[in-house]
Amino acid sequence: MGRMFQRAYEVLQADKAVLDDESKAxxxxxxEKKLSEYFELSGGLRLEIVSGEEGCALAIxxxxxxxxxxxxxx
Amino acid sequence: xxxxxxxxxxxxGVGKSTMTALIxxxxxxxxxxxxxxxxxxxxxxxxxxLGLEGCDGYAIPDVLAGKCRVRQAxxxxxxxxxxxxxxxxxxxxxxxxxxxxxxxxxxxxEFDYLLIDSPAGVGEGFLAAVSAADEGVVVVAPQLSSxxxxxxxxxxxxxxxxxxxxxLINGSHGxxxxxxxxxxxxxxxxxxxLPVLGVVPHIYGLSCEGELTPHIAVRYAAEILRGGKRRVYxxxxxxxxxxxxIRRGLKRSL
Numbered sequence: 001m002g003r004m005f006q007r008a009y010e011v012l013q014a015d016k017a018v019l020d021d022e023s024k025a026x027x028x029x030x031x032e033k034k035l036s037e038y039f040e041l042s043g044g045l046r047l048e049i050v051s052g053e054e055g056c057a058l059a060i061x062x063x064x065x066x067x068x069x070x071x072x073x074x
Numbered sequence: 075x076x077x078x079x080x081x082x083x084x085x086x087g088v089g090k091s092t093m094t095a096l097i098x099x100x101x102x103x104x105x106x107x108x109x110x111x112x113x114x115x116x117x118x119x120x121x122x123x124l125g126l127e128g129c130d131g132y133a134i135p136d137v138l139a140g141k142c143r144v145r146q147a148x149x150x151x152x153x154x155x156x157x158x159x160x161x162x163x164x165x166x167x168x169x170x171x172x173x174x175x176x177x178x179x180x181x182x183x184e185f186d187y188l189l190i191d192s193p194a195g196v197g198e199g200f201l202a203a204v205s206a207a208d209e210g211v212v213v214v215a216p217q218l219s220s221x222x223x224x225x226x227x228x229x230x231x232x233x234x235x236x237x238x239x240x241x242l243i244n245g246s247h248g249x250x251x252x253x254x255x256x257x258x259x260x261x262x263x264x265x266x267x268l269p270v271l272g273v274v275p276h277i278y279g280l281s282c283e284g285e286l287t288p289h290i291a292v293r294y295a296a297e298i299l300r301g302g303k304r305r306v307y308x309x310x311x312x313x314x315x316x317x318x319x320i321r322r323g324l325k326r327s328l
Binding site for chain 1: 218221222225226229254256257261264265
C-alpha cells in the first residue's frame with residue numbers, strides 16, 4: 001500500500017476521532033475515580049482509542065500499587 | 075419476497091444512477107423481476123439512463139398523493155419486459171423514511187429485486203432511501219473525496235442496521251492503478267472494510283440510443299448479487315506485463 005493509501009487511511013481515521021481532548025479528560029477523571037475504589041492507583045490513567053483492521057478498541061492504562069480489599073455481597 | 079437494495083455513494087456524480095440502471099438491466103437480462111425506484115427526488119435521471127425519459131406516467135409523488143396505485147405508476151421497459159421503473163419527480167419532494175418504506179413494502183411481493191437509487195449526501199433523502207432497504211451497494215470512485223464520503227455513508231447505513239454492504243468501484247483507470255497513481259480496488263476495499271462487488275472501468279457515457287448496455291464488469295457484479303459465480307473484472311489486466319507497459323506508454327503519449 002502506497003503513500004496515497006496512507007493519506008486516505010489517516011483522513012478516514014481523523015474523521016472518526018470524535019473524542020476531543022476535553023471529553024477525553026472527563027472520561028479519564030471518571031474512570032480514575034471509579035477504579036480507585038478497587039485499586040490503589042500510583043499514576044495517572046491514560047485512555048486511548050486504537051483503530052485497527054476490525055474497528056476501534058478502547059485501551060485504558062494506569063499504574064496500580066495494589067488491589068484494595070473489598071467484599072462482594074452474595 | 076424481493077431483495078431491497080439501496081444504491082448509494084455519499085458523494086454525488088460517481089455514477090449511482092448509471093450503476094442502478096445497469097445492474098437492473100443485467101439482472102433483468104437474466105430473467106429476474108426487477109423494479110428500479112428513483113428516490114433521487116429533484117435530480118432524478120433513472121428514466122434517462124433507461125431511455126424512458128419520453129414516457130409519461132405517474133411518479134412516486136402521485137402514489138403518495140393518492141392519485142394512483144403503485145402498480146399504475148410502474149413503468150415497464152419496452153426492451154426488457156421484467157424491468158420496471160418507479161419514477162421519482164423532477165421537482166424536489168419531501169419524503170420521510172416511513173413513507174418510502176411503506177411504498178416499497180407494497181411492491182416487495184411482486185419482484186425479485188427492488189433497487190433503490192438514493193440521492194447523494196447523507197441527508198433526509200438518503201435516510202429515507204436507506205431505511206427502505208435491507209442491503210446496500212456503495213458506488214465509489216477511486217478518488218479520496220469519494221472514498222471519504224462513502225465511508226461516512228457506510229457508517230450511517232451501519233447505524234441504521236444495514237450490515238450487508240458491498241462496494242461497486244466505478245471509473246477505475248487500469249493504467250493509473252498499475253502505475254500507483256490511483257487507488258486500486260484492493261486499497262479501497264481495505265480502507266472501507268467492505269467486499270468488492272465489482273470494478274467498472276472508466277469507459278461509460280450515454281450511448282447514442284440514449285440507453286446503456288451493461289459492461290461485462292457490471293454483468294459480473296449482477297451475477298454475484300444473484301448468488302452466482304464470484305468474478306470481479308480486473309481493469310489492470312490489459313495494462314500489466316510487457317504489452318501492458320506498451321499500452322500505458324501509448325496512452326501517456328496521446
